[in-house]
Amino acid sequence: MTSRPTPFGSAGEHLLQQQLGTADRAHRFYDQQVRPCLTPQMRDFIGHQTMVFLATADSRGECDASFRAGPPGFVHVIDEHTLAYPEFRGNGVLASAGNITENPHLGMLFVDFTRDRIGLHVNGVARLYADTDLRALHPGLPTDVAPGRSPELWVHLSVEEAYIHCSKYIPHLTESPRPAPQDSATRPKDAQYFTGPRHAAHPSSH
Template identity: 50%
Template sequence: MPRQTGEQILQDKYNTTRRAAAFYNNQMLNHLNSDMESFISEQEMVFISTSDSRGHCDSSFRAGYPGFVRVIDKTTLAYPEFRGNGVMASMGNITENPHIGLMFIDFFESSVGLHVNGRAYICENKELETLQLSEEAINDIQKQNGKKVERWVVIEVEEAFIHCSKHIPKLKKGDKQIENQENNIKKVDGDYFNVKQNKRNSSVRS
């Protein structure tokens, strides 16, 4: 099932071939089973990884209400793209290289993760009928997230497997607005890392 020979080379080198074979045979699927589908439907966040045609990597984060990543069927997922910074880094990579990795982590209940690897493509709203998403489901997604879905990323599942809970921390949800006020945290959706000021200072020095 694994696609990359690099895995097998290192398994031979470090004498983990039998252990890896047990994992492939017992923990890895080429589709989503019902437990995986239920797990995804409860998640509010996902980490995504993509790379361009030269192999330059990018990681990103997506979030929404529980189930914002939609399970279309056992081999198809879709997540909505909302208005962002306009860079289009992840989707830009997908247009060059369709391979994508998704990492779902339940920090609050099970402390378990789920890897989903596959091939992705961009689906415009006018093409949604190809996903068999009902108008009610689309309206529900937009209502729950409070903003318009600009387009979708669709993933054709090739691998799905567990990330064990051993080193995943158990977290507790808090009210973000209250927490920010209590801790006097500066506005996080602007120039949190002071890049503008640093660039301005560099320009003055040069």
């Protein structure tokens, strides 16, 4: 059976689906789960999330994965086609934002680890805005994302596709027992955590 063309998925995906015999299953997923914009349920889900994982690449296709976090709603749903999130002062590298200036394609993965154990992929085209410029276009942007701090930039995403990440392998992070937090007196500072002298392994690694 030959599946009909789909507007979703890359040429590489479709080639491997044909080679591995998964094309019909993949097309059912595209038809049933992939949307060209955010459904009301997706918009509500994003509004409750406190973290998101980011995927960007530069003009040569070299990739970078990153992470953002904030209070619920820090990734602001402007409408069914548009999201925005703030960029604050960090280490000065600006890896994700720098990639966006070369290659505007951005992948976002929201994961609920604590309640429903479900994920949401949102892919689209990103553009960087100064805080005042984006607020002039969208006055409803949140003002309390980080008390006492102002965004250096906003990332504005025009959504091209959104789809589920199923719960099968998402861990439930509130399960017991939890590892005890490391004593702050013995924990290396962030700047030395991976580059300084070796420190005691976490209990779970024994």
